[in-house]
Amino acid sequence: SAKFTPLPKMAASIGAVVCRALHSRRHGKFLSIGRGLFSGARCLVAEGETHFGFQTVSETEKGEKVYHVFESVAKKYDIMNDSMSLGIHRLWKDILLHQMNPYPGTQLLDVAGGTGDIAFRFINYVRSQWEHQIRQKLKSHQNLSWQEISKSYQEEELKLPGGSQVVVCDINKEMLKVGKQKAQHLGYSEGLSWVVGNAEELPFNDSKFDVYTIAFGIRNVTHIDQALQEAYRVLKPGGRFLCLEFSQVNNPLFSRLYDLYSFQVIPVLGEIIAGDWKSYQYLVESIRHFPAQEEFKAMIEDAGFLKVEYRNLTSGIVAIHSGFKL
Amino acid sequence: HDAPGLRRSGRGGRHVVSWRPGRAPTSSGLVAAGRMLPIGWLGRARMGGWLRRAPGSLRGLRHLALGSPAPIGRGYRPPHTDLTVTAEEHVDEERYYQLYPGHIPTSPLQKALLSAGAAFMALYNPYRHDMVAVLGETTGTSALQSLRDKMRHDPEGYQILQERPRIRLSTLDVTGLRGLPDGTFGREYVRFLDSNRVSPDTRMPVKFVDDEELAYVIQRYREVHDLMHTLLGMPTNMLGEIVVKWFEAVQTGLPMCILGAVFGPVRLNARKLQILTTELIPWAVRSGLNASCVLNFYYENRWEQTVESLREEIGILHPPTI
Numbered sequence: 001s002a003k004f005t006p007l008p009k010m011a012a013s014i015g016a017v018v019c020r021a022l023h024s025r026r027h028g029k030f031l032s033i034g035r036g037l038f039s040g041a042r043c044l045v046a047e048g049e050t051h052f053g054f055q056t057v058s059e060t061e062k063g064e065k066v067y068h069v070f071e072s073v074a075k076k077y078d079i080m081n082d083s084m085s086l087g088i089h090r091l092w093k094d095i096l097l098h099q100m101n102p103y104p105g106t107q108l109l110d111v112a113g114g115t116g117d118i119a120f121r122f123i124n125y126v127r128s129q130w131e132h133q134i135r136q137k138l139k140s141h142q143n144l145s146w147q148e149i150s151k152s153y154q155e156e157e158l159k160l161p162g163g164s165q166v167v168v169c170d171i172n173k174e175m176l177k178v179g180k181q182k183a184q185h186l187g188y189s190e191g192l193s194w195v196v197g198n199a200e201e202l203p204f205n206d207s208k209f210d211v212y213t214i215a216f217g218i219r220n221v222t223h224i225d226q227a228l229q230e231a232y233r234v235l236k237p238g239g240r241f242l243c244l245e246f247s248q249v250n251n252p253l254f255s256r257l258y259d260l261y262s263f264q265v266i267p268v269l270g271e272i273i274a275g276d277w278k279s280y281q282y283l284v285e286s287i288r289h290f291p292a293q294e295e296f297k298a299m300i301e302d303a304g305f306l307k308v309e310y311r312n313l314t315s316g317i318v319a320i321h322s323g324f325k326l
Numbered sequence: 327h328d329a330p331g332l333r334r335s336g337r338g339g340r341h342v343v344s345w346r347p348g349r350a351p352t353s354s355g356l357v358a359a360g361r362m363l364p365i366g367w368l369g370r371a372r373m374g375g376w377l378r379r380a381p382g383s384l385r386g387l388r389h390l391a392l393g394s395p396a397p398i399g400r401g402y403r404p405p406h407t408d409l410t411v412t413a414e415e416h417v418d419e420e421r422y423y424q425l426y427p428g429h430i431p432t433s434p435l436q437k438a439l440l441s442a443g444a445a446f447m448a449l450y451n452p453y454r455h456d457m458v459a460v461l462g463e464t465t466g467t468s469a470l471q472s473l474r475d476k477m478r479h480d481p482e483g484y485q486i487l488q489e490r491p492r493i494r495l496s497t498l499d500v501t502g503l504r505g506l507p508d509g510t511f512g513r514e515y516v517r518f519l520d521s522n523r524v525s526p527d528t529r530m531p532v533k534f535v536d537d538e539e540l541a542y543v544i545q546r547y548r549e550v551h552d553l554m555h556t557l558l559g560m561p562t563n564m565l566g567e568i569v570v571k572w573f574e575a576v577q578t579g580l581p582m583c584i585l586g587a588v589f590g591p592v593r594l595n596a597r598k599l600q601i602l603t604t605e606l607i608p609w610a611v612r613s614g615l616n617a618s619c620v621l622n623f624y625y626e627n628r629w630e631q632t633v634e635s636l637r638e639e640i641g642i643l644h645p646p647t648i
Contacts, residue, residue, distance in 0.1 A: 264435050272443035275456050277430055277533070 053285030104162025112217020114175030228303035462582035512629030576614030617641035
């Protein structure tokens with residue numbers, strides 16, 4: 001397949017066409033070519049093969065390689081996130097939660113949730129909503145006696161407000177281990193469970209969850225369409241699918257700066273902070289291979305979701321895609 | 327086939343890599359053992375490698391930071407030997423410029439960032455030995471070149487460059503060395519390994535040196551480091567390491583050694599600092615200046631030699647008693 005190169009678009013297209021001629025005996029999947037440099041990198045993968053960063057590997061190999069990448073970065077995952085995104089990833093995740101706007105009683109499934117960032121934010125959000133609700137209730141019930149008020153506090157204190165539940169599902173045991181340690185350290189225990197599972201084959205029954213989120217995980221999945229179908233399956237009717245993922249930057253000048261930063265600085269940070277260049281090289285390459293906003297929106301619609309929308313953050317570095325199962 | 331977009335036959339797979347330690351030399355005088363790629367290609371690889379990683383970077387920035395770009399308009403013409411290299415196995419984008427196993431090609435900007443970050447991290451967390459190694463690799467190009475030239479001009483050093491011996495537990499006959507009489511180099515080396523509980527296999531593999539012969543030189547330097555401890559009679563505590571670093575700084579001129587030698591004592595207490603400055607450092611510097619290049623000795627052939635005679639041969643002065 002024609003690899004990503006800095007050559008002008010036309011050269012990349014020529015290369016791609018020649019590639020196709022060479023590969024014509026294998027009927028490769030042909031992704032759209034005319035979209036510029038990065039598309040050149042993404043075309044022409046033969047069947048049974050997929051991308052691992054800029055390499056082409058077999059599909060079984062990709063799963064293993066991704067597992068090893070996250071196994072080795074698990075312990076430094078959070079530090080690296082902070083240093084690579086200069087802390088901005090926290091804002092992105094907060095915005096995701098605001099968009100989700102869960103009410104107490106929501107059942108959340110956080111896939112590829114490894115270290116639990118989304119799950120903890122969900123718990124905080126639901127708690128603050130619950131406290132808000134209680135305050136509202138108290139305001140309207142000013143004539144309650146003190147005994148009745150203190151009783152209502154005691155009832156709800158131990159359980160997570162309203163019976164909200166979050167299940168963190170991840171294929172990688174190391175990431176879950178780090179997540180559990182963090183939960184213990186930060187004091188989250190109620191309404192939280194940790195499950196090992198593959199996003200392409202979730203170990204849950206149909207129609208179980210109100211919200212399904214996958215933050216920075218879906219680009220590591222070998223078969224994205226299968227993951228989307230599984231998401232559709234486990235959501236209740238009326239459930240919401242939310243995906244926070246790196247996407248294509250729309251501003252050309254900013255895009256160049258972003259590329260420079262991605263390819264020059266991020267692997268260096270990986271080497272210095274985590275002692276692991278290759279994993280972070282994989283990270284920046286896998287971002288380039290992920291479909292752009294519109295294409296991913298089409299994939300979500302194919303899985304059966306309706307009212308699919310996306311919202312760009314930081315001029316397209318990440319995008320939140322949202323869809324409903326109706 | 328020569329279309330620019332198809333410069334690499336970019337499919338996944340493992341690049342058949344060059345550096346095989348211990349292989350017999352080719353008939354030509356050059357150290358081509360293991361280097362399958364012609365120099366011209368290597369030169370271009372060094373220039374063009376990182377461009378593939380920095381798509382669409384601003385042209386001005388690119389000139390400054392990434393080195394002069396290969397002229398884009400002309401496209402790339404792979405030399406003939408590329409066909410033989412890439413014919414048998416598909417070459418990755420990643421690994422196309424891998425000159426030896428574990429090589430990660432880097433741009434000058436990346437090297438600068440790595441050096442700065444590694445220096446900071448090594449001082450901040452002294453247990454990060456890999457940072458010291460990275461610093462050595464990214465800053466050591468000219469020192470390594472002069473070391474390699476010194477090796478080439480010495481018969482024993484030249485032999486080492488040809489044969490590329492590696493010091494590893496799998497190649498060392500540790501029980502045999504342990505059986506040697508006391509005072510011999512082999513016996514003292516094994517004693518050093520045992521008492522300090524270190525192993526020659528913990529040396530970091532080379533990643534950021536963009537020349538495979540220089541990569542071997544720095545790998546040899548790392549493996550000889552433990553032997554230096556033995557010859558200088560220094561343990562692996564902080565004090566001993568600093569003394570060895572001073573010796574190596576004088577001997578090799580590697581910026582990493584110089585930085586380590588100068589900044590290492592920062593973490594020592596006053597008493598150790600005094601011993602260091604009054605006795606150990608002057609001795610180490612004098613020994614370093616007096617001794618011939620330590621990389622020019624085929625240590626694997628000298629296990630039976632006594633430490634004293636080896637010291638005399640190299641030119642290391644007798645160590646002071648601490």
